[in-house]
Amino acid sequence: MKFLGRIFRYVVWFVVTAGIAWVMKKAFEGAPSRRSVNSAPERGRVDTGLAPKALFRDPVCGTYIAEDISCLYQQGAEALHFCSRDCLEQYRRDHRLEHHLDDRAANGMSAGV
Numbered sequence: 001m002k003f004l005g006r007i008f009r010y011v012v013w014f015v016v017t018a019g020i021a022w023v024m025k026k027a028f029e030g031a032p033s034r035r036s037v038n039s040a041p042e043r044g045r046v047d048t049g050l051a052p053k054a055l056f057r058d059p060v061c062g063t064y065i066a067e068d069i070s071c072l073y074q075q076g077a078e079a080l081h082f083c084s085r086d087c088l089e090q091y092r093r094d095h096r097l098e099h100h101l102d103d104r105a106a107n108g109m110s111a112g113v
Helices: 002-029 085-106
Strands: 055-057 064-066 071-075 078-082
Touching (some): 071 085
Antiparallel strands (some): 071 078
């Protein structure tokens, strides 16, 4: 008898839960909602209302970074965007060394001599 009582209790709770779910579904169907994602012309498109931002590649580590949060370094007419101060400083150190070696080569001096 306990077994049948337990089954009956599960059936009642299932019916009550299904009834509540049905009432909630009907209540939210009438509420104004966003545009349907499943409509034919917009299927698979999510409208966030934001314009896409251009991303720039960090020349040191290769990370893509948005212009508004990047560390900007102006080198002549070229603007370089870095993901952090560390990458910017690494770039400056590397290019300072390259320019120094280029100057020595131009003067006829070799690094091994």
